[in-house]
Amino acid sequence: MKITFGKYDGKTLEQILLTDPAYVRQILSVSDPDDDLKAVIAEAWRMIELFEAKPLTGMCYKINCGKAATRIFLYIGSPALTFWCDKCDPYSRGATQGKLREVKEYLDVEDYVARYFKGRKSDLQVIFRAVLEAKEGPKPVTERAAKAFFS
Ligand SMILES: [Zn+2]
Structure with missing residues (x-):
């Protein structure tokens, strides 16, 4: 989704989510968003769920555990x-x-x-x-x- 406002005008929401979580929080915190911003916020939450569901790649730090980190x-x-x-x-x-x-x-x-x-x-x-x-x-x-x- 392309963003058409603010300092990231022209960038995609996907890029912003992966580079500037502070700005994402600002967007999510707007108190009375217009319809366009509402759509951006809904899409941001959907992507945040995907982000959170991504598994970690490393191993557990406990010595000799050997399991994947979660x-x-x-x-x-x-x-x-x-x-x-x-x-x-x-x-x-x-x-x-x-x-x-x-x-x-x-x-x-x-x-x-x-x-x-x-x-x-x-x-x-x-x-x-x-x-x-x-x-x-x-x-x-x-x-x-x-x-x-x-x-
Ligand atoms: Zn462990």
């Missing part, structure tokens, strides 16, 4: 992702209790950066990029590659 956790204040299967305790490699945050839904990355990195764009880029990579997202995010990711 969950991503970050240590508060760190941009580094750790990957865990459904069964293993993400604290089992020594993280202090209460210090891990799960990044589960699309908007969780933006939440995490807003809360622990003062919403800094550069940190959001690094962390979101890593999440996308874990889901075998395209690099670079061309129009065609973004479309393929969501189809």
Whole structure:
């Protein structure tokens, strides 16, 4: 879907979703959207569901587990992702209790950066990029590659 407004005029929604989650949140948060924007928002939510359903490619971080990772956790204040299967305790490699945050839904990355990195764009880029990579997202995010990711 092509966007015809704002700073991404001419770009596709697929590309925006894979490069700028902060802007996606802005779109989703518009309080009284017109019909065109309503259609964009509905399509964005549909694609977010597809994004969230994409499996992770890495293995669980628990030593000797050997299972595929299904969950991503970050240590508060760190941009580094750790990957865990459904069964293993993400604290089992020594993280202090209460210090891990799960990044589960699309908007969780933006939440995490807003809360622990003062919403800094550069940190959001690094962390979101890593999440996308874990889901075998395209690099670079061309129009065609973004479309393929969501189809
Ligand atoms: Zn495991």
